[in-house]
Amino acid sequence: MTRRDFSERDIHMALDGELPGEERMAYDAWLEANAEMKAKAARYTADRAALRSAFAGVLDEPVPARLRQALLGETSVKATAWRSRWWLSAAAAVVLAVGGLSGYVAGIDGIGKTDNDDDQIAEQAIAAHVIYAAEKRHAVEVPASDKDHLQTWLSNRVGLKLVAPDLASEGFELVGGRLLPAGSQGKAAMLLYEDAKGERISLFVTAESAETAKGTYMAETGGPEAVYWLDKGYACAVVGSLPPERLSAVAKSAYGQLLAGISS
Amino acid sequence: MDDKKAAILSEIPRLRRYARSLLRDRDSADDLVQDCLERALMRLDNWQTGESPRRWLFTIMHHLFIDQMRKVNRRGEAAILPLEAGEAQAAPADQVETIASREIMDALQAISPDRRAALVMVAIEGFSYAEAANILGVPAGTLMSRIARGREELRGLLDDSARRRSIRIVEK
Numbered sequence: 001m002t003r004r005d006f007s008e009r010d011i012h013m014a015l016d017g018e019l020p021g022e023e024r025m026a027y028d029a030w031l032e033a034n035a036e037m038k039a040k041a042a043r044y045t046a047d048r049a050a051l052r053s054a055f056a057g058v059l060d061e062p063v064p065a066r067l068r069q070a071l072l073g074e075t076s077v078k079a080t081a082w083r084s085r086w087w088l089s090a091a092a093a094v095v096l097a098v099g100g101l102s103g104y105v106a107g108i109d110g111i112g113k114t115d116n117d118d119d120q121i122a123e124q125a126i127a128a129h130v131i132y133a134a135e136k137r138h139a140v141e142v143p144a145s146d147k148d149h150l151q152t153w154l155s156n157r158v159g160l161k162l163v164a165p166d167l168a169s170e171g172f173e174l175v176g177g178r179l180l181p182a183g184s185q186g187k188a189a190m191l192l193y194e195d196a197k198g199e200r201i202s203l204f205v206t207a208e209s210a211e212t213a214k215g216t217y218m219a220e221t222g223g224p225e226a227v228y229w230l231d232k233g234y235a236c237a238v239v240g241s242l243p244p245e246r247l248s249a250v251a252k253s254a255y256g257q258l259l260a261g262i263s264s
Numbered sequence: 265m266d267d268k269k270a271a272i273l274s275e276i277p278r279l280r281r282y283a284r285s286l287l288r289d290r291d292s293a294d295d296l297v298q299d300c301l302e303r304a305l306m307r308l309d310n311w312q313t314g315e316s317p318r319r320w321l322f323t324i325m326h327h328l329f330i331d332q333m334r335k336v337n338r339r340g341e342a343a344i345l346p347l348e349a350g351e352a353q354a355a356p357a358d359q360v361e362t363i364a365s366r367e368i369m370d371a372l373q374a375i376s377p378d379r380r381a382a383l384v385m386v387a388i389e390g391f392s393y394a395e396a397a398n399i400l401g402v403p404a405g406t407l408m409s410r411i412a413r414g415r416e417e418l419r420g421l422l423d424d425s426a427r428r429r430s431i432r433i434v435e436k
Contacts, residue, residue: 008412009412012408012411012412012415013408015387016387016392016411017392018392018393047368047418047419047422048387050364050365051285051368051372051383051387051388052387053365054365055281055285055369058277058280058284059278059281060277061277061280063273063276063277063280066298067276067280067297067301068273070298070301070305071269071272071276071301071305073305
């Protein structure tokens, strides 16, 4: 019997029943001798069990009448109204993550007006970032040296209690901020941050938001990315050209602090 | 009811489960199943009686799912981040979900549709690599790398949410 080297790939194959039977013993021995891989195999096995159990209940649900009817040729009016709409919810990027059925229906039946609020916020935030983060001397209206005034001024204009997040632990220092238009009549605060290498990120905060959503958005491939959160009464986007993990970490820290400030 | 329709009817629970794992929301998932059934009825002649309609139906549904995800993506790269447990404002009311189930469902939604489909096909639906590659229309190597990356990504997301929970506990 030829011995072969096993790798992480074999963990997946073993789990999915694709490992040839004659290799099983050698695989088990390899796993026993390799604590890291053994732990990984155990986690993946547990994850698969959790996945199966999370969706197991679906098999026991009675087949909905509208699906029976669709198959047996008696399509009802109600079923037709729903048909082919499932992907709109994915487009709205709302229903899957947070919106319930009510948000879904409002998004579609409300002339589709609210279903891309999240994109709009992200697009505005990216547009502002592209313009101002590139400015060396005129990036901000009020510099970080005048932070107290900056926070009071932007809070009054935007209508939210704004506290500029401390992102020092993520390597970013506040440069300053400016006031921007948002939506058709609203205002937004933009806070600009810079790291030691001169890489800049911006926070875009507005009170103009009627829906709840969360996601990432990239207007064009290779351009800056926005991580955004929308809630009723405020929205926040963090924009930058960082690797996704870093942007996501910075965004989470910024959002947590903003939220704590707004609701304090 | 003819035999073909009877055979398709018996596959609906599995189609619904696959759709639910792809889309999470119950109504959206059933809309996808309905689209699939209607497409299948139009192409009933493509299916040879005598063999299980399962692979045929999964192939139809997967194409519908991927086509629509592409249309969605053309508007811009809109991906969905996983929700933290406390943020879930409107979890499907029709199903009692444990926290663990909800966490893994949310994490599954956060990985790319291609990886999600590959992983679910094998890990939940129990198709072999060869069958799944055939249904998804990709080479076996691509399928395997999607499964591996999908599992890694899913585990990373679950680790993240566990870490956030422990940070919260420490902060209290």
